[in-house]
Amino acid sequence: MDAVAVPPTRRALLRTAFTAAVLAGTAAALAPVLRARRPRPVTAPAPLAEETYRGRHIAVRSHQVWIDGRPLHVMRRADGSYLSGINHFESFATPLELARAAVDELGTERLALAAPHHG
Incomplete structure (x- = not known):
């Protein structure tokens, strides 16, 4: 069948x-x-930039900035520039330029210790 x-x-x-x-x-x-x-491919962190500017020690790694060993709060703007709480009315092309401007603004004062972030 x-x-x-x-x-x-x-x-x-x-x-x-x-x-x-x-x-x-x-x-x-x-x-x-x-x-x-x-x-994902592992990328090395941005090189550490260190310098003494007007007698102050500046260290920069990626978007993190320290002045005399104290962290400076850095914010990245949508256009790629940077600003900080020290001088938040002006933006800068690089974190190092931002750190130098913060030193200029601080004068002889020390950067306050940052309060811990809550979240």
Whole structure:
């Protein structure tokens, strides 16, 4: 006896289409999670810049600045420039320029110790 081919029913076609849509949606939803788990290349931190400016020791690493061993709060603006609480009306192209301007503004005063951040 020969087997007779039975055409798929409407229900079977809809079930197949629904399953394919669910699998595609799941794959799309999981793609960002799976990409985030990929190992990222390790980049070395920006080189440490140190100098003595007007008798004050300035140290800069990436976006962190210290003046005479005390941290200076630095904020990065959307345009890529930097500002600090010492002189927040003017922005500077680099953290080192910002540190020099802070030393100019401080004069002979010492930078206050930063309060711990809460969060």
